Amino acid sequence: MPNRGDLPAGFRWGVSTAAYQIEGAVAEDGRGPSVWDVFCERPGAVKGGESGRIACDHYHRYGEDVELMRGLGVDGYRFSIAWPRIQPTGSGPANPAGLAFYDRLVDALLAAGITPLPTLFHWDLPQALEDGGGWLARDTAYRFAEYAELALDRLGDRVPAWITLNEPFVHMVFGYALGIHAPGRALMLDALPAAHHQLLGHGLAAGLLRERGHQVLIANNFTPVRPASEAPADVAAAEAYDALHNRLFTDPLLRGRYPDLSAYGVTPDLGGSVRPGDLELIAAAGLDGLGVNYYNPTRIAAPTEPGGLPFAEAEIDGVPRTAFGWPVVPDGLRELLLGLRTRYGNALPPITITENGCSTDATLDDGFRIDYLATHLDALAQAHAQGIDVRGYYTWSLIDNVEWAEGTSQRFGLVHVDFDTQRRTPKASYAWYRDLIATHRARQRGWAAGPRRP
Ligand code: IFM
DSSP: OOOOGGTTTTTEEEEEEHHHHOOOTTTTTTOOOOOHHHHHHHOOOOOSGSSSTTTTHHHHHHHHHHHHHHTTOOOOEEOOHHHHHHSSSSSOOHHHHHHHHHHHHHHHHTTTTTTTEEEEESSSSSSSHTTTTTSSSSSEEEEHHHHHHHHHHHHTTTTOOEEOOOOOOOHHIIIISSSSTTTTOOOGGGGGGHHHHHHHHHHHHHHHHTTTOOOOEEEEEEEEEEESSSHHHHHHHHHHHOOOIIITTTTHHHHOOOOOGGGTTTTTOOOTTTTTHHHHHHHHHOEEEEEEEEEEEEEOOOOSSTOSSEEEEEEEOOSBOTOOOBBTTTTEEEEEEEHHHHHGGGGGGOOEEEOOOOOOOOOOOOHHHHHHHHHHHHHHHHHHHOOOOOOEEHHHHSBBOOOGGGGGOOOSEEEEEEEETTTEEEEEEHHHHHHHHHHHHHHHHHHHOOOOHH
16 A cells, blocks of 8 residues: 655645734734734634734744754745735735745745745735625735735745635635634625635736746645435535535636536526636636645535524544544545546646644644644555645644634644744654655655665
């Protein structure tokens, strides 16, 4: 059975983070407020009343964090650019001090031999744009493309590849449908225009980035969906949920159309937001790679209560759980990648795992995380052996950080952060990941030298 030692030569190892979760310095150097700054002030919105105001203070300590990455030996670092640092009100000229921060970060990464992989939008929309409707407003898509161009103009000489959006599904559902993330709108299915406008923004930005010779990915959250039983109502609910979670943001990119969401009463124009030419633009922009964020599968049953959500989530029993309570099912990653290939065939671009990891309560001795990572990487190697073109793996996350509405209570880092002192301490998983990368590289050198003589 193939295992992580069999991942291909040239495979890229990395770590992931996001601006609001680590940077802090929310009012420094002209950064404008984001939807998350405002949302965190709502009583009860975030556990313990926490926020990203200081977070990991990465804005000031990025040098130390780059050194941690150098120590790991990663090839790449996936971080996100805070839109409100570049355009404090979401439009107009760039804020030079905001761009300068990412300039310094990119230079420090390159000096450490690490390729920067920025995500342009990881949920921290400038509040001024939210005041105008946020992603429910078509205009936000055009503003996003303008912002992307400002980032490209400044960093494009050193950044080869970009991720446009992070998990637009999660952002739409948690932020606009359920209101448990910023901007805290609870519109249920009326949130769907926020899906289309994010994709339109992706298409506009991807078009210009690729025109200028850059590579473009999008990072979607995927989950293999299993029906809770063979009962036709559960099977139908699972199929509908699969279309919503896994296909809403991938079908338009790879097939040029939205999936059928009529089971939810959704019209093909997503609540009137799709205009003629939009789907063509989104598909024509093209993708150089698909970013896959994988954490766990989902078990879906038919809804039990009339008038509530159009599906019910069922427990997955008999497997370990992370501190978050998420079921640990490594083979779900292989299943999901093979499923994507079956669904999209030759239209499926090369895959990069842009997030995978777990929260644990262990402070430094995080054997649970090592098992999680090892077994998921084995599943990835098995998917590769079954023909999936997988190019890299960026674990979530480099350091413990602000886990959105959970505050700092869920720790995903290879490096422990003491949020009182900002002291960083590598966990056991840090050493494990470092050794894995070094071993893989050593094997590659062996491969390059040709087969070993007996
Ligand atoms: O922390 C998040 C990240 O911002 C997006 N993907 C899932 C991670 C863990 O919940």
